[in-house]
Amino acid sequence: MAEDKQNREFTDEELQDLVASSDAGARTPSTPWVAALIGLTALAWSLFQLWIAQPMLWFGAYFPVLNSSETRPIHLAFAVFLAFLCYPAMKSSPRDRVPLVDWALAIVATGTALYVFFFADTLAQTARSGLPTQNQVIIAAIGIVLLLEASRRALGPALTIVGAIFLAYAYFGTGWLIPDLIAHEGLSFTSLMTAQWLDTAGVFGIPLGVSTAFVFLFVLFGSLLDKAGAGNYFIQLAFAGLGHLRGGPAKAAVVGSAMTGLISGSSIANVVTTGTFTIPLMKRVGFTSEQAGSVEVASSVNGQIMPPVMGAAAFLMVEFIGISYVQVIKHAFVPAVISYIALVYIVHLEALKKDMPALGEGASLLRMALNFAIGFAVFGFGFIAMIYLIGGLNAVLPGLTGPIVMIGLAAVYVWLVAIAARQKDLDPENLEPTEDGQITLPKTADVWKTGLHYVLPILVLVWFLMVEQQSPAKSAFYATALMLFIIVTQRPLKALFRKGDSIAEAGKAGLFDLVDGLIAGARNMIGIGVATAAAGIIVATVTKTPIGTELAALVEQLSGGILIIMLVLIGLFSLVLGMGLPTTANYIVVSSLMAGVVVSLGAQEGLIVPLIAAHLFVFYFGIMADVTPPVGLASFAAAAVSGGDPIKTGFIAFFYSLRTVALPFLFIYNPTLILYGVDLGTATGVAHAVFVFIVATFAMLLFAAATQGYFLARSRIHESAMLLLVAFTFFVPNFWLNQVQPRFIESDPAAFEQTLAEADPGGRIRLRIEGPDFNTGDMTQTTLSLVVPEAEGQARMDETGLMLRPNAEGAEAALEEPMFGTPIQEDLSSFDFYSDDPVRISQVLAPNDNRLPAQIFYIPALLLLGLVIVLQRRRQTKPAF
Incomplete structure (x- = not known):
């Protein structure tokens, strides 16, 4: 029973x-x-x-x-x-x-x-x-x-x-x-x-404050979009485009959840909204109840890391780190997208392993991917053209640009609603099987025209965030204002174009949709509002007591000062907290205690870890709160839909989410994965970003194949190990190069001024600083990454903020307290410059400009991949895509 x-x-x-x-x-x-x-x-x-x-x-x-x-x-x-x-x-x-x-x-x-x-x-x-x-x-x-x-x-x-x-x-x-x-x-x-x-x-x-200023508007924006019908539109579009593939319902679940994640801040609501349709269809083509629920959980939870509308923790990053939301989006984009691409591939491999049939006439995954790439490119070129068009209009008619753009936007909206009015409204029950068990998947040609006007508010949001560089609150306000207009007018406009419907009744229904959306948005914010307020108790305690620094020291002690072990401990800490805390509260607790420690310990190992990478590390493990057994709420919600075992669903979902667990470790050691240091304002920077995206996607697909035990055929253990090695090489090629050639050339600390004077402006010099700790008096050390100033002579030294102690007997390269107000002063604030033991430069490392390019190791990785392909082609019984 x-x-x-x-x-x-x-x-x-x-x-x-x-x-x-x-x-x-x-x-x-x-x-x-x-x-x-x-x-x-x-x-x-x-x-x-x-x-x-x-x-x-x-x-x-x-x-x-x-x-x-x-x-x-x-x-x-x-x-x-x-x-x-x-x-x-x-x-x-x-x-x-x-x-x-x-x-x-x-x-x-x-x-x-x-x-x-x-x-x-x-x-x-x-x-x-x-x-x-x-x-x-x-x-x-x-x-x-x-x-x-x-x-x-x-x-x-x-x-x-x-x-x-x-x-x-x-x-x-x-x-x-x-x-x-x-x-x-x-x-x-x-x-x-x-x-x-x-x-x-x-x-x-x-x-x-973040909940008040940012999060509410984004939750309200999503609620209004969903109430207007965008959620159903995205789900139907996903099924129309992917439903005909092998394991098509699972692929549609991933893509539908990714799109629904744009408008829903709740992974549980995402699971139930999309899972109601996707899970029964996944079971129909051969997924077990637990697998079907797990695919839905893994795809729904990742909605919180999908730009441009991310979870509430992303807005907290803006305040905690002091960077713009656009920068957070930039850093989160590549990991989020490749994570979803990898999940599509994972469910494709599951379909191949079980030889699942397609719903209806089969289709090619590669052809679908090519069509998507073409569509994405066309959209990208169109968006760029719009930037130049509005920029030119602003140069010619600066005072009239705003009204002209608003009139143009209204005209496009009316035109898109007119197109939608010629189509039959999408019925969510279309995806349910008929009495005889038959399923008729929607056709892309019939679906895509019915909801194009839902894309407009998302475009407005992206425009104000990315192009106008406005604050998240202001951007969300303009997008929500457009959404308010759409939800009130779309029904009357459709009635007007269809001519047979009552415009008055349609207008009344639109007003009810508006009120329901506003109420639903507020009710969805109750938990977030209370959670952020209660989490403030923890933040205040950390600042008023020594628990932040001392607990961090404990973790550092347990890890033996080894960064990778400490990262594992922090990840486990997040997962344990995730058994009871929601993502936002989990992120606040762990980031308050540990983010700074990741940066400082990385510096002690000579690894410069960007603060955004440390916070994203915590954020990624925080989103696992809704997956982690035994109390992952999203897993319980999926099990309620599928009829499967919730604990087993949670474990399988966690296994499917291994890519989400692996990514944070990778971008800690290779910050280029989060586009850190990549200038997207130049053609070279954009080309670099595209290259990083392609290589990271390729590597993540290989990682997915290795963890799933299937590539061209079922993998043997040594083949999976080889695939993991290839994926690791593509993710972090510098690891192998560092074993062959040193990253830096060491110079005499006593000759630091000469080294600085001879370095190229804009280059980086790494300094190992050691000295007594201000609080404990114990000897400690850290690593600084110093950007070489443009100035010449003594002015270059002055701009760094460092001050060498003159004639320090018995202590070469001893330092005075750094110049007040410089970044170096904050970086070295933990040192005691007035102790008998001086703070000094113990090591100076200049970049080794004669190293081989790290990408040279792609060649042996590709050869190893070729060997795996040759071994598996002998056993391959069905097409890989």
Whole structure:
């Protein structure tokens, strides 16, 4: 009986309840006025976010302007109020009504958040000046407790437990449960409450600020797109293009989930939305229940790393690292795309291994890939042409460019809706088998015309992000504004063009779609809003206590100072946290503790690890939170659709996601994979990026073939090992070159000034610095990558910020404290320059310009690949593509 219950397929109603329970709240009050209040509150939240995001348009002058310290409390007030009304306290709690206790908790929690808004001036003069009142401390304590309870309801107990542990650690400081390594004096209760709630950091710090300014708009944008019908359009388009291939439903699941990932920030909703159609069809062509669910999980979870709309953690990177969102997109693009291409190939290999049939007349994967490449190239050239066209228009008519572009955009929109009106509306049930079990896949020619207007808001988003270089908030606002216009007008316009439909009824339906989309967007934000606020507790604790530096030192000690071992430990740490924390909270915790350590330990090994690479490393392992057994929510959602075992589904999904696990290690050791140091503003840089993409894609396909045990035929162990070796060589060719030729030429540290003077401007010199640690006094060391300035003579030395100590007896190349305000000062801030033992340059490494190109090792790799091909061709029984 238990097995039957576990392995049964859920109904559509149960699946929607599953999504609601995790994303929007499972409570659906039967009392009309309560349901209306929840809906109106969610609607008001969306309208508030649109108001504070509008970039001072003509109507902006009539509304008051709020700063970030005022918008964050209001944002949290909405989140906690809806959390207590929408999420039951227990599984046994009523779902058709809101108990009086929950009303009381919602009102009090909202009041504690709004207190920070209404009494901001008072707090500035008291608590934030170090003089909190007793009432303020009590309000803060109540607010933190209720926030943790809201987090428990919306996200499960993990984040609440972690937050409570960090609070207890900050307060007690020492104790038998606290290791001496991270012990401290402890904060007073007043100081703790001030830091966590009353100050501008803590709960109301950067994570909540990102949720307020960026994340809400992107979630709302996706919700409106989905409500307009874009989700169904993308799924149908994927099936029309890929459904006829071997294992076509699985390939369509991957591509459909990638496109749905553009509009859905929730991997669970992605699983249920696309999986409802893809999983039964995957099972029909030969995938087991667990395999079908695993393919859907692996493809849905990766939606969070797919530009241009990534998960909430990507927006946190913008604030934590101090780079633009466009740069985050640039660095994330290649790994995300090759990860999806590899997953398509993985399911293709599964289809070959099981000799799965195609649905309908078979087609060629290579031909499909060629058609996609041609379409992508045409789109790319069209986009570039549009950039030059608008640029030329702006040069000729600068004052009229905006109105002309808006009129042109409106005309294109009306034209695309007119094209869509001539087609039959897409019915999601078209993908379901008929009574006799037959399936008729949609045709690309019939599908692609029905939803081209959905691409326009995505284009607007990309335009403002990539071309206009606007902020994520402003870009999302313009894209959402266009989406609001589309969702209201598309139905009336279709009715107008079809002539037989009622325009009034269509307009009314459009307004209902608008309201439903605004409400759904806000309800989908409840968990994120609460999670980012609760995660602020952890961030504040890290900054107020020594746990950040000392825990990092512990990990460094456990790894023996070896970077690869430390990366494995950090990955395992993320996976363990991922068993209970959502991706965003997982990223905040691990990046706060470990990202800087990856950079510093890499420097000690002589490896310059970009900070963005360290954060992406944490981010990639964070997204595994929804996959990792035994509590991966996406795996449970997929099992609910497929009727398979959720634990087994999670393990298979993790196996399919090995490429996502491998990529972070690869771009730590080869940052070119994330286009670090590649200038996309030049033709040479673009060509370099294209080369990196092609080589990385080829390598990832070989990695997928090795891990799946199938290439041209079933692979033997030694063949899989050879494929892994070839893939590794293409990913990190420098590894082999470093074994043959040194990367740098060592020079005398005492002659550093001469080495610097003789170096070419713009080149890099690596310096090994060693000296006493400022906190412990122990000898430590780090590696700096120094860019050679353009200046000449002493001015070149001055621009570096380094100052050599004159006539240092017994200590060659000893350093004075670096010049104030220079980057070098921050890099060397951990050293004690006033100790008896001097800080000095122990090693100077200049680039070895006479090395062979690393790509020379592609030749033996290709020869080894050729050997694998020859061995497997003898056993090949079916076409490879």
